[in-house]
Amino acid sequence: MIEILETGPFNTVQDLGRPGYRDIGVSASGAMDSLAVRIGNSLVGNDEGAAVLEIQTFPFRLHFTDRTVFAVTGTDGNPVLDGIELPAWCAFTAEAGQILELRQPPKLARAYVCVAGGVDVPSVMGSRSTSLRGGFGGYAGRPLEKGDQITVGAASTNIPLPASGLAVVEPSIALQDVVPASPDGTLLIRALPAGEHGLFADDGKAFWDQTWRISSRSDRTGYRLSGDAIVPTQTVEMRSHGVVPGVIQVPPGGEPIVQMSDANTAGGYPKIAGVIECDLWRLGQARIGSRVQFVRSSHAEARAVEKAVERYIADLRQTIPMVKRALKAMA
Amino acid sequence: MSAIDFSDPKTIAFLTEALTAAGVDGLEISSASGNLRIVVSGGESHVSHGVKASSKPAVIKAPMAGIFQPRNSASADLPHAVAAADVLGFLRVGDVLVPLQAGHSGVLNRRLIEPGTLVGFGDALFEIEAQS
Numbered sequence: 144m145i146e147i148l149e150t151g152p153f154n155t156v157q158d159l160g161r162p163g164y165r166d167i168g169v170s171a172s173g174a175m176d177s178l179a180v181r182i183g184n185s186l187v188g189n190d191e192g193a194a195v196l197e198i199q200t201f202p203f204r205l206h207f208t209d210r211t212v213f214a215v216t217g218t219d220g221n222p223v224l225d226g227i228e229l230p231a232w233c234a235f236t237a238e239a240g241q242i243l244e245l246r247q248p249p250k251l252a253r254a255y256v257c258v259a260g261g262v263d264v265p266s267v268m269g270s271r272s273t274s275l276r277g278g279f280g281g282y283a284g285r286p287l288e289k290g291d292q293i294t295v296g297a298a299s300t301n302i303p304l305p306a307s308g309l310a311v312v313e314p315s316i317a318l319q320d321v322v323p324a325s326p327d328g329t330l331l332i333r334a335l336p337a338g339e340h341g342l343f344a345d346d347g348k349a350f351w352d353q354t355w356r357i358s359s360r361s362d363r364t365g366y367r368l369s370g371d372a373i374v375p376t377q378t379v380e381m382r383s384h385g386v387v388p389g390v391i392q393v394p395p396g397g398e399p400i401v402q403m404s405d406a407n408t409a410g411g412y413p414k415i416a417g418v419i420e421c422d423l424w425r426l427g428q429a430r431i432g433s434r435v436q437f438v439r440s441s442h443a444e445a446r447a448v449e450k451a452v453e454r455y456i457a458d459l460r461q462t463i464p465m466v467k468r469a470l471k472a473m474a
Numbered sequence: 475m476s477a478i479d480f481s482d483p484k485t486i487a488f489l490t491e492a493l494t495a496a497g498v499d500g501l502e503i504s505s506a507s508g509n510l511r512i513v514v515s516g517g518e519s520h521v522s523h524g525v526k527a528s529s530k531p532a533v534i535k536a537p538m539a540g541i542f543q544p545r546n547s548a549s550a551d552l553p554h555a556v557a558a559a560d561v562l563g564f565l566r567v568g569d570v571l572v573p574l575q576a577g578h579s580g581v582l583n584r585r586l587i588e589p590g591t592l593v594g595f596g597d598a599l600f601e602i603e604a605q606s
């Protein structure tokens with residue numbers, strides 16, 4: 144069991160989401176940084192999609208009532224177990240009674256607490272993610288609160304975690320060859336022109352060329368961007384149509400909205416672009432107030448990045464048990 | 475894994491034969507009961523046994539083969555105090571990192587291996603002096 148000792152608002156149980164129900168108005172939900180969830184679960188011996196805690200407001204403290212294998216991923220900060228700073232992206236064994244504390248990450252937005260066996264909340268429509276708008280899924284369909292007692296599933300016991308723990312080279316380093324970086328720290332996010340791209344002058348130059356700021360009116364549903372307004376060359380009346388995470392819409396005010404994990408299921412604003420799926424986790428870690436620029440990508444590039452990410456995960460899922468077995472044999 | 479008796483001459487003879495056949499120069503095995511070291515040189519082998527003695531400064535050894543990577547905090551300003559649970563560095567195997575915990579509280583005196591070096595099982599990595 145995990146007991147929540149301290150939490151800010153909007154920290155929730157998430158997994159890889161609930162796709163397939165947009166037609167009945169159910170958002171996909173799921174972790175904003177899905178890569179951190181897949182890696183954290185791989186470290187603690189779970190299936191990639193086991194439910195975890197998504198922490199986006201800090202400080203956050205929890206108490207392990209039993210001996211628990213856990214990993215904190217996603218964050219660029221160090222989790223603290225009983226006062227000792229530990230590396231993130233590393234699985235450890237917490238003893239019964241130990242307290243885990245997460246502080247505000249230095250630069251990134253979110254941390255994920257993954258536990259061996261997964262967070263055991265009921266699966267609703269194939270997912271344990273919290274749907275805040277629907278008020279279902281996750282822990283009682285709501286954000287975590289102080290005093291919540293969360294059950295942990297039964298951990299697979301085939302290969303034990305080494306006593307000193309086990310870590311990974313975090314994706315921002317392991318995947319740096321396929322992740323663009325700008326010298327001034329602006330987050331570069333790759334996107335493809337979308338349905339109404341042609342409505343914007345000069346091939347969408349104003350959209351692609353400027354640096355946007357993620358406004359304070361941003362959340363898991365969408366990021367609103369601040370900058371010089373962009374307007375279509377003609378006003379079009381559009382019917383509402385399906386929307387997925389990553390879609391960048393331009394409402395009449397001219398400041399784009401990027402749909403995120405809790406994306407609306409339908410919308411009628413013109414779509415100028417769509418973020419490639421393999422950059423969504425990077426955007427999901429961008430904080431309010433940070434700067435982002437969109438880089439025009441291609442389907443071929445998006446596919447190549449996707450393959451590199453899948454190779455990295457596949458290697459981890461193969462190497463982690465191998466290293467565990469080797470350390471067990473030599474212990 | 476069931477315990478293998480490395481002091482059994484039959485085991486040593488078997489390992490020596492296997493090493494010779496594989497063209498491997500030598501082998502070192504450390505276990506709770508002691509160390510076994512076989513060096514194959516020009517058709518003859520030298521076997522030496524050592525009994526583990528608890529030496530004064532604790533030495534953190536590599537738990538398996540990997541590329542040695544100290545954690546930033548562990549390489550700066552030596553010597554400095556460490557707690558038993560502190561992670562001093564990692565051994566890198568592909569994109570997986572094996573944490574190297576201090577295991578003892580004390581003063582981290584020395585880092586014995588250059589960052590980025592490929593180390594083998596049992597190689598000494600850090601020296602920690604117990605706090606008196």
